[in-house]
Amino acid sequence: MAGYTSTVRTDWTKPEVAEIYNLPMHELMYRAATVHRMYWNPGEVQQCTLLSIKTGGCTEDCKYCSQSVRNKTFVKPTPTMKVQEVLEAARRAKEAGSTRFCMGAAWRELGGKKNAFKHILEMVSGVNGMGLEVCATLGMLNPEQARQLKEAGLSAYNHNLDTSPEHYPKVISTRSYEERLETIKNVREAGMSVCCGGILGLGEEESDRVGLLHVLATLEVHPESVPINALVAVKGTPLGDQEDIDQVDAFDMARMIATARIVMPRTMVRLSAGRLSFSDAEQYMMFSAGANSIFNGDTLLTTSNPAFEKDTALFEKLGFQGKPAHVGPMVSKMELEGDVEITRVVKGMQEVKVEQVAGAN
Ligand code: SAM
Ligand code: DTB
């Protein structure tokens, strides 16, 4: 085979995903970067802003989370923010170059929170009116709530599976994998885009990372957005306090991102929580693996994130630009015109073809 082709497939087998995940690093990175260029401009990395509109006091028992009532952490529960405060934060985010604004609430489910929901619908509509992509992560949703959020202008809903179905019960006991999949289905059926990913550093095996990607890549439609988080170890959480869990390795993050990029080529792969523990060079490896989004600003939901100025300097150093709102994947011009041949070097070949990028000028 000369080079790599990429088609959107939802019939991946787990061994196929594992084979990609376990490729030698140089081959994995080459393949991911190639696929990345078929669908995305590799110079564009979307800047997104997170805002915790309701912090702490969550009844779920997620073992990584600073906001669970079961965990004694630095987080003080606070009431839901006012609509105007949220819209002000979105305005500032837009001015700072963000094109996606994600509102998070520490809830198990939206449930019967009628008043809060009414305000959230106003927030969604206001942020949408600013021309930003609007995302929310509010816990479980029923079909009617999903429909109303869509109607208010919500572009995407974030609901993570976090890890493989096998490892999941070791991390969360208060709601099931199936319940998570049900919310994702409700979001999809309401016509919104799905943001669903996971976390590395939960004490999982490599097979669990592959397992998560396999579930995501075999959904009927791939999530349009897959956040890959590295555990932010928070003191007072069962996972943050565990001494025998190693810090997430940058190469593992790159492997996970590259595999996600290859098996879900038209998806935004987001380098999410945990960037503070990675150097610029390590983050560059993750962008090269196909990550095309970050969260900017000093705070994620409750934990720290690199300073805004530091990310601006990184983008400048790497020659990255932000990505405009509402621009999806494309088929590259070169591929459309059929005048690109990307070959790979095969051991023992007499004549080594050089990458031909005719058509690129
Ligand atoms: N409560 C809602 C839920 O869990 O669906 C929404 C907010 S929740 C904080 C959003 C996601 O952030 C979680 O699903 C998890 O994947 C990620 N997350 C939370 N705490 C984290 C941590 N300490 N390190 C890395 N990712 C984390
Ligand atoms: C996601 O996967 N990561 C973001 C976003 N979706 C909502 C949240 C990261 C939270 C990190 C821990 C914190 O700041 O509390």
Ligand code: SF4
């Ligand atoms: Fe609650 Fe979400 Fe934290 Fe789990 S991750 S404890 S559901 S806020």
